[in-house]
Amino acid sequence: MSLxxxxxxxxxxxxxxxxxxxxxxxxxxxPVRGPALGEVDVLEEAYVLCEGGRVARVGPMRELGAIExxxxxxxxxxxxxxxxxxxxxxxxCFAGDRVEEFxxxxxxxxxxELHAAGGGILSTVRATRAAGxxxxxxxVERHASWMLRAGTTTFEAKSGYGLDRETExxxxxxxxxxxxxxxxxGAHAVPPEHADAGAAAYVDFLLAEVLAEAAELAEAxxxxxxxxxxxxxxxRRYLEGCAAAGLALRLxxxxxxxxxxxxxxxxxxxxxxxHLEATGHAGVLALAASDVVGVLLPASALFLGRPLPPARxxADAGAAxxxxxxxxxxxxxxxxxxxVLSLACTQLGLSPNEALAACTVNAAHVLARAxxxxxxxxxxDADVVLVAADDWRHLAYHLAGPVVHTVVxxxxxxxxxxx
Amino acid sequence: MSLxxxxxxxxxxxxxxxxxxxxxxxxxxxPVRGPALGEVDVLEEAYVLCEGGRVARVGPMRELGAIExxxxxxxxxxxxxxxxxxxxxxxxCFAGDRVEEFxxxxxxxxxxELHAAGGGILSTVRATRAAGxxxxxxxVERHASWMLRAGTTTFEAKSGYGLDRETExxxxxxxxxxxxxxxxxGAHAVPPEHADAGAAAYVDFLLAEVLAEAAELAEAxxxxxxxxxxxxxxxRRYLEGCAAAGLALRLxxxxxxxxxxxxxxxxxxxxxxxHLEATGHAGVLALAASDVVGVLLPASALFLGRPLPPARxxADAGAAxxxxxxxxxxxxxxxxxxxVLSLACTQLGLSPNEALAACTVNAAHVLARAxxxxxxxxxxDADVVLVAADDWRHLAYHLAGPVVHTVVxxxxxxxxxxx
Numbered sequence: 001m002s003l004x005x006x007x008x009x010x011x012x013x014x015x016x017x018x019x020x021x022x023x024x025x026x027x028x029x030x031p032v033r034g035p036a037l038g039e040v041d042v043l044e045e046a047y048v049l050c051e052g053g054r055v056a057r058v059g060p061m062r063e064l065g066a067i068e069x070x071x072x073x074x075x076x077x078x079x080x081x082x083x084x085x086x087x088x089x090x091x092x093c094f095a096g097d098r099v100e101e102f103x104x105x106x107x108x109x110x111x112x113e114l115h116a117a118g119g120g121i122l123s124t125v126r127a128t129r130a131a132g133x134x135x136x137x138x139x140v141e142r143h144a145s146w147m148l149r150a151g152t153t154t155f156e157a158k159s160g161y162g163l164d165r166e167t168e169x170x171x172x173x174x175x176x177x178x179x180x181x182x183x184x185x186g187a188h189a190v191p192p193e194h195a196d197a198g199a200a201a202y203v204d205f206l207l208a209e210v211l212a213e214a215a216e217l218a219e220a221x222x223x224x225x226x227x228x229x230x231x232x233x234x235x236r237r238y239l240e241g242c243a244a245a246g247l248a249l250r251l252x253x254x255x256x257x258x259x260x261x262x263x264x265x266x267x268x269x270x271x272x273x274x275h276l277e278a279t280g281h282a283g284v285l286a287l288a289a290s291d292v293v294g295v296l297l298p299a300s301a302l303f304l305g306r307p308l309p310p311a312r313x314x315a316d317a318g319a320a321x322x323x324x325x326x327x328x329x330x331x332x333x334x335x336x337x338x339x340v341l342s343l344a345c346t347q348l349g350l351s352p353n354e355a356l357a358a359c360t361v362n363a364a365h366v367l368a369r370a371x372x373x374x375x376x377x378x379x380x381d382a383d384v385v386l387v388a389a390d391d392w393r394h395l396a397y398h399l400a401g402p403v404v405h406t407v408v409x410x411x412x413x414x415x416x417x418x419x
Numbered sequence: 420m421s422l423x424x425x426x427x428x429x430x431x432x433x434x435x436x437x438x439x440x441x442x443x444x445x446x447x448x449x450p451v452r453g454p455a456l457g458e459v460d461v462l463e464e465a466y467v468l469c470e471g472g473r474v475a476r477v478g479p480m481r482e483l484g485a486i487e488x489x490x491x492x493x494x495x496x497x498x499x500x501x502x503x504x505x506x507x508x509x510x511x512c513f514a515g516d517r518v519e520e521f522x523x524x525x526x527x528x529x530x531x532e533l534h535a536a537g538g539g540i541l542s543t544v545r546a547t548r549a550a551g552x553x554x555x556x557x558x559v560e561r562h563a564s565w566m567l568r569a570g571t572t573t574f575e576a577k578s579g580y581g582l583d584r585e586t587e588x589x590x591x592x593x594x595x596x597x598x599x600x601x602x603x604x605g606a607h608a609v610p611p612e613h614a615d616a617g618a619a620a621y622v623d624f625l626l627a628e629v630l631a632e633a634a635e636l637a638e639a640x641x642x643x644x645x646x647x648x649x650x651x652x653x654x655r656r657y658l659e660g661c662a663a664a665g666l667a668l669r670l671x672x673x674x675x676x677x678x679x680x681x682x683x684x685x686x687x688x689x690x691x692x693x694h695l696e697a698t699g700h701a702g703v704l705a706l707a708a709s710d711v712v713g714v715l716l717p718a719s720a721l722f723l724g725r726p727l728p729p730a731r732x733x734a735d736a737g738a739a740x741x742x743x744x745x746x747x748x749x750x751x752x753x754x755x756x757x758x759v760l761s762l763a764c765t766q767l768g769l770s771p772n773e774a775l776a777a778c779t780v781n782a783a784h785v786l787a788r789a790x791x792x793x794x795x796x797x798x799x800d801a802d803v804v805l806v807a808a809d810d811w812r813h814l815a816y817h818l819a820g821p822v823v824h825t826v827v828x829x830x831x832x833x834x835x836x837x838x
Contacts, residue, residue, distance in 0.1 A: 102816045103771050106764035146821055303765050334818035345525035346722050352522050397521045399753035400819040
């Protein structure tokens with residue numbers, strides 16, 4: 001890629017003209033599921049007209065006609081357009097890195113050996129607690145700039161590396177300040193100072209001491225429901241408390257073991273249950289019969305050398321699925337949704353069309369923004385990725401290639417490879 | 420990434436100073452194997468001084484002293500340096516793409532269905548024959564520019580999409596003109612006009628009609644030894660003819676089936692046998708006892724959803740292994756060696772150190788350039804990748820991230836993310 005950063009800039013009216021293709025998930029419904037998941041509307045030789053940060057018109061060039069008044073034109077020849085990508089599951093607010101743990105794991109170290117070497121979530125907790133809010137904000141901004149270059153115009157980010165009142169709230173403020181959609185993941189792990197009292201007592205602490213302010217900052221709450229983290233009873237209590245404070249609900253579930261995440265997610269009306277590498281047939285069917293979105297994170301499975309989630313089975317059963325990066329320093333140091341699109345096509349058995357819908361409209365649905373994000377259609381936010389090829393599917397086909405040519409956000413060029 | 424292209428430019432003397440790390444495979448031997456594969460020399464707070472396109476000195480900053488005469492300085496603070504990456508197996512000379520085939524495969528189409536839809540190698544042969552030599556040269560140059568941005572300063576490229584005299588030679592000329600190391604892969608597939616006569620007769624044609632001129636253009640010959648392509652008898656005759664004409668020998672072997680590639684490679688003294696996804700225990704031991712390098716192509720296995728090559732077993736047995744992209748439009752549309760490094764660490768069980776040696780010094784050995792490529796050491800070509808992190812292992816750790824900050828080739832900045 002050859003992109004330069006820039007502050008969002010440009011005209012109130014932007015005409016992207018002569019595009020080889022404009023591709024957008026079909027229809028207006030969200031989430032899309034069943035056969036609709038594979039339906040992408042593709043206009044050939046087309047334009048997108050943006051006004052006031054929104055898409056005003058989309059159509060074939062032959063129907064463009066004259067545009068009255070001032071408008072800046074962007075030459076789309078040889079390029080194709082897809083909606084700005086939506087990353088609905090990241091842990092982009094952290095300090096430090098885990099490159100040493102990565103190297104040890106590659107060399108065959110066991111989980112226990114990594115832990116003994118100071119690795120794992122708690123090593124990021126130590127670095128994040130020590131960083132201070134300004135540094136955390138700078139980190140999220142840096143990570144957001146990486147995401148932007150990869151075509152992500154909307155991202156969620158979770159807390160969960162603070163695990164104390166002050167740092168959890170600082171993370172949520174840093175995420176908001178950097179333009180992310182904040183999720184409170186207080187129940188990510190039990191921190192050392194609560195280890196003796198245990199997970200249930202730590203949930204008590206979160207609900208009594210952190211929730212009130214977290215609910216002012218976050219849009220949703222999330223919990224790591226997994227053996228060794230929080231069990232279904234603790235997760236339920238945490239999420240019910242968060243729901244009462246007005247937060248939407250999400251769960252990390254079925255990453256290593258099936259521990260009741262899908263039934264709980266359905267019962268409490270969660271927006272999503274995320275990971276699902278360990279989900280079996282019954283879980284697939286239950287999710288498909290529900291309104292909960294299954295968020296799949298193939299880069300994480302790749303990074304850890306773990307089994308892949310049953311994406312094809314979920315899609316075939318009619319479940320609503322989304323794709324996200326899981327960007328985090330330990331198990332998925334990858335902010336690129338185009339790479340996730342590639343992995344979806346080569347590892348998960350999804351078609352490029354299905355994968356696109358999963359990281360645009362369906363991811364926007366998980367973030368309660370599907371009325372204005374995830375499609376290129378009149379009235380939607382003018383978030384558009386220009387792909388450096390005449391067929392938009394190069395975004396998935398060209399693994400880690402320079403496929404993101406220009407990113408338009410809110411109707412302005414946010415970054416571009418053009419000089 | 421945020422890189423801008425540039426023609427190689429800059430001073431005769433370049434000092435890269437204040438680097439957090441300079442990392443280079445240890446020693447001077449090539450190929451490295453056994454325990455040496457995992458040995459990387461890392462200098463902290465170091466510099467690299469380049470003169471006349473070569474590395475003049477490398478050392479810790481405290482030993483830099485005064486530099487006499489004109490020298491341009493490059494600020495390495497926060498960056499780390501590794502040798503310019505060497506991609507020893509690509510098919511970078513082609514026209515057209517195979518995005519439709521990619522989409523059909525992702526949606527579950529079988530090999531036969533892809534073939535019926537006009538996919539496969541022969542679809543690229545049609546496009547490559549139709550392109551003309553100027554377009555082929557432009558294509559290799561474009562692909563080389565992508566590789567460069569990903570840190571590849573030396574690349575091999577094969578013919579094999581012509582399969583007729585004129586186009587095979589045009590491919591080799593295009594690869595040379597674009598700065599690649601050319602390999603003649605005449606025996607890649609049997610083209611339609613030879614289908615009736617069969618593979619053996621096509622080999623006759625190659626040896627009688629193409630070899631003499633191909634041997635003037637290429638450095639090595641390669642053959643696709645696989646069920647449905649060329650068998651061991653045909654491969655032997657092709658390679659023996661090529662050896663007599665002065666070409667070094669390589670083989671595509673054990674990609675889908677074990678068809679005798681490793682024994683043949685050893686017997687005829689090939690430089691490498693490449694792919695090895697299907698190699699069993701006996702093949703691992705035979706290769707380890709030989710001087711033939713096993714070239715592993717994990718992006719190809721990922722792209723096709725195929726089993727991975729037995730990298731760990733090969734390394735543990737003491738085989739010399741290299742890593743390459745296999746960049747091609749059908750089975751590995753990925754020119755990024757950093758992504759291959761990542762996959763080596765997460766999928767193949769190699770440590771970052773082992774993976775680095777495999778795509779620097781050992782890849783250079785496959786290309787008979789290990790005396791001057793693949794290490795940062797006095798007398799070696801001044802090909803250096805500056806990694807955008809204080810630990811070089813981010814090159815593998817940060818999957819598809821903006822990790823390549825600046826690429827120096829022959830002592831000059833070839834591309835950089837700096838304005």
